[in-house]
Amino acid sequence: MTESIASEVRALTFDVFGTVVDWRSSVIREGQQLGDAKGLNIDWARFADEWRGGYAPAMDRVRQGELPWTRLDELHRMTLDRLLDDHGLADCLDETEKDHLNRVWHRLTPWPDSAEGLSKLKQRYVLATLSNGNVSLLVNMARHAGLPWDCVLSSELAGHYKRDPEVYQMAMRLLDLKPSQVMMVAAHQDDLQAAYRQGMRTAFIKRPLEHGPDATPDLSIDPRFDFVAEDITDLARQLL
């Protein structure tokens, strides 16, 4: 059964934040470097979690029409400005430094298996991002992290954020493939469930450390997922 799925699928669409790159460690590391350079006393793990915590509420403001379509870079910046205020840091960084810090999301580090696993999968499948990151963010990240995408697809191209169905429909339309020929790959159950509702195939990647060593993410498996993998190289082993 899984073999016939693997041979019908033509393209893999990847969630990126958390699934392909380790956003939390990357933000903490760059934050600590900045803090050391500027003599700031900040708990950067907490800062990273609060920054990421602003992500879903900010997208909801777009989804509910409270904001017009707004790129993730701008949503990140709105949250960053609020956090800098909350932490009493708004005056410690100039505009260039704030902009550079905001673009840490362009410089995230992949999980150790990502580049190798993607390179293997690329031999057989079209590889596309399908991320809420804006196109320029994803392009810069791919160059920085060595991620060999065939195609950068983004919520920006749909004018909708995941998990809105328009995002998955846009990917299938642009790739010119049927739902059963496209597999969504993600570490997040709700992303896969939304893809499933559009008829797409699904592969769940376990990323127990996405939210840090102390978090206890839900790694229970929805039986509707077509594949469950320990990481991206494991997915390549199962699909190739």
Add this chain to the structure above:
Amino acid sequence: MTESIASEVRALTFDVFGTVVDWRSSVIREGQQLGDAKGLNIDWARFADEWRGGYAPAMDRVRQGELPWTRLDELHRMTLDRLLDDHGLADCLDETEKDHLNRVWHRLTPWPDSAEGLSKLKQRYVLATLSNGNVSLLVNMARHAGLPWDCVLSSELAGHYKRDPEVYQMAMRLLDLKPSQVMMVAAHQDDLQAAYRQGMRTAFIKRPLEHGPDATPDLSIDPRFDFVAEDITDLARQLL
């Protein structure tokens, strides 16, 4: 002057048909193979030229609202069906063969310098397509021809065909760059002139053989172009 332009530019956007790939030889070669296999007596050079000749009128039908937005794959197919009729071949090919022939545009061969030149340019610049080819066509072509794009941008994402200004504006918006940070690279003067009118930088690539050995293309240089190159490796020499 050219040095300061080269250092301000961040991304190169490429026309593809004729500039990066040699559509004419590729269509002739595949046509001849098909003709030999099926025992068809066709002048494939003329067929290729007629097929390409249907391209601008078909896009004009979209531009003028006579057709709704229609992907290049579909425009190619409309022209192909007419040509097959004209040549008395409509009944010689079944639907699978026609579809395969139509997708020859996904399998075009690059000019000899393209892959090497792009790989060099990629070290310093973001490389994107900016083509009237649809996304899936460009993705399949890149995999087939080994073209190392960072990002596949297409008229399909703007819902307008070049040389409409919306296409160039879409590229700058998605790359999140100012006009002076993006350089259009093309073998066609009107494409570069349209990019110039949007404030973009321009590089002209000479492709004297695009329309075959007997054609006499206009290779006179518009003095507004920022760079003029013999081919893509030559452009890399000038920019790096």
